[in-house]
Amino acid sequence: MDVVQILERSVLFTRIQPGNVEDLLSCLKARTSTFPKDYTIIDEGEYTDEMGIILSGSANIVRHDFWGNRTVVANLGVADSFAETIACTQLPSEVVVITCEPTIVLFLNIHQVITTCRKGCVHHQSLIENMVKLLSQKNLELMKKMNHITKRSTREKLLSYLSEEAKKRKSRTFSIPFDRQQLADYLCVERSAMSSELSKMRSEGLLEYQKSTFTLYEEE
Amino acid sequence: MDVVQILERSVLFTRIQPGNVEDLLSCLKARTSTFPKDYTIIDEGEYTDEMGIILSGSANIVRHDFWGNRTVVANLGVADSFAETIACTQLPSEVVVITCEPTIVLFLNIHQVITTCRKGCVHHQSLIENMVKLLSQKNLELMKKMNHITKRSTREKLLSYLSEEAKKRKSRTFSIPFDRQQLADYLCVERSAMSSELSKMRSEGLLEYQKSTFTLYEEE
DNA sequence: CCTTTTCTGTTGTAAAAACAACATAATAAA
DNA sequence: TTTATTATGTTGTTTTTACAACAGAAAAGG
Numbered sequence: 001m002d003v004v005q006i007l008e009r010s011v012l013f014t015r016i017q018p019g020n021v022e023d024l025l026s027c028l029k030a031r032t033s034t035f036p037k038d039y040t041i042i043d044e045g046e047y048t049d050e051m052g053i054i055l056s057g058s059a060n061i062v063r064h065d066f067w068g069n070r071t072v073v074a075n076l077g078v079a080d081s082f083a084e085t086i087a088c089t090q091l092p093s094e095v096v097v098i099t100c101e102p103t104i105v106l107f108l109n110i111h112q113v114i115t116t117c118r119k120g121c122v123h124h125q126s127l128i129e130n131m132v133k134l135l136s137q138k139n140l141e142l143m144k145k146m147n148h149i150t151k152r153s154t155r156e157k158l159l160s161y162l163s164e165e166a167k168k169r170k171s172r173t174f175s176i177p178f179d180r181q182q183l184a185d186y187l188c189v190e191r192s193a194m195s196s197e198l199s200k201m202r203s204e205g206l207l208e209y210q211k212s213t214f215t216l217y218e219e220e
Numbered sequence: 221m222d223v224v225q226i227l228e229r230s231v232l233f234t235r236i237q238p239g240n241v242e243d244l245l246s247c248l249k250a251r252t253s254t255f256p257k258d259y260t261i262i263d264e265g266e267y268t269d270e271m272g273i274i275l276s277g278s279a280n281i282v283r284h285d286f287w288g289n290r291t292v293v294a295n296l297g298v299a300d301s302f303a304e305t306i307a308c309t310q311l312p313s314e315v316v317v318i319t320c321e322p323t324i325v326l327f328l329n330i331h332q333v334i335t336t337c338r339k340g341c342v343h344h345q346s347l348i349e350n351m352v353k354l355l356s357q358k359n360l361e362l363m364k365k366m367n368h369i370t371k372r373s374t375r376e377k378l379l380s381y382l383s384e385e386a387k388k389r390k391s392r393t394f395s396i397p398f399d400r401q402q403l404a405d406y407l408c409v410e411r412s413a414m415s416s417e418l419s420k421m422r423s424e425g426l427l428e429y430q431k432s433t434f435t436l437y438e439e440e
Numbered sequence: 441c442c443t444t445t446t447c448t449g450t451t452g453t454a455a456a457a458a459c460a461a462c463a464t465a466a467t468a469a470a
Numbered sequence: 471t472t473t474a475t476t477a478t479g480t481t482g483t484t485t486t487t488a489c490a491a492c493a494g495a496a497a498a499g500g
Binding site: 372373399400401411412415416418419431 | 446447448449450451457458
């Protein structure tokens with residue numbers, strides 16, 4: 001696995017010369033860890049001063065409330081990052097980060113990221129700007145999710161989410177990273193109600209699906 | 221109005237000596253504007269490279285979806301900031317920022333904020349770190365709002381939001397910055413259904429209210 | 441002051457979601 | 471392969487919400 005090549009795809013290392021990444025990594029006290037499937041990388045209430053970047057595999061960010069309701073906040077794939085927020089604010093995590101499959105993570109010390117180092121790393125300034133951009137993007141993604149779940153009906157939520165995914169993948173046929181229960185927990189609806197809404201939509205010719213692969217059809 | 225004194229309360233100017241603020245402001249190309257009530261400071265689709273900080277008054281961040289549903293994303297008070305995200309990402313705004321009353325705003329050029337200037341302003345480094353913290357906090361606030369609206373019932377949403385406010389103000393009696401319609405749009409519920417739920421809760425002795433002032437009672 | 445407008449609460453009805461219970465399909469494990 | 475386990479879909483019932491229509495209270499404007 002070529003770490004540098006993966007990091008090129010991450011927001012944090014945008015416009016940083018591949019040749020400089022190795023140096024930067026030691027400056028950022030980088031370390032990698034491997035986790036099995038369904039492993040809790042960060043648990044509720046935990047503190048950390050490291051952010052993580054997924055090098056391979058995937059994970060979900062999940063929240064459990066007082067009454068045991070489960071919410072899938074987001075799904076993380078390769079080159080996605082997590083824990084920036086709790087690392088930056090030094091507050092305890094209110095969510096759980098749990099792997100969906102065997103996953104390798106690169107951890108970076110957040111203080112090293114946001115303060116220019118004494119050694120005068122050439123690309124440290126870019127790194128900070130990228131960090132600002134990364135946090136802004138996370139913000140936008142949360143807003144995007146908010147747009148889905150503020151919809152009034154299950155059908156609207158589904159259409160809002162699925163059409164967003166189609167747009168992102170630039171194809172009307174695409175796979176989603178969730179099974180039905182996870183999708184329901186992501187959209188904050190009831191799984192069985194969502195299932196029956198999906199079949200209703202299929203019978204109306206709005207979409208087609210097999211497992212987690214969906215095809216949307218235009219309205220006429 | 222003492223701008224420096226207000227900025228001391230803002231996240232962006234945390235731990236920056238009041239004496240240095242004046243210098244920084246010119247470096248950040250700061251400008252102030254005054255807006256009347258119900259004025260749209262930023263409209264959907266607009267671009268900007270300035271972030272704003274409220275010096276006096278208040279505003280709401282509002283979103284209108286395709287079908288005309290209205291959502292109040294957040295309420296901004298004195299020393300709160302807005303538009304960081306669209307300024308940082310250079311993407312068009314998907315929300316509207318609209319004043320709730322006559323409001324004065326300080327605008328700062330975002331590029332000046334996130335890049336260390338050549339003049340070598342002493343506190344520019346702190347500014348960047350504060351910017352990272354600010355974006356992280358916005359993130360957490362979005363998450364907090366998400367916790368409210370992911371609740372299954374109107375009652376749970378109300379209790380989630382109101383108890384959060386009580387915690388924030390450290391008092392079981394507190395005022396909220398919304399009228400009923402705005403509160404409903406914030407919690408993504410129907411105004412009239414919310415009203416009747418509120419009276420039901422009052423009759424059950426859970427809380428008391430007059431206009432926008434609420435008092436929560438402990439459960440026994 | 442009165443008038444007008446806006447805000448809030450109430451109620452009944454129609455629509456939708458939550459829940460429970462179960463059937464079937466797909467997958468993993470023995 | 472067979473069995474066990476998990477994922478998905480279906481249906482009927484109960485509960486909750488959305489919607490509409492309206493009444494009274496409060497606020498704004500003249």
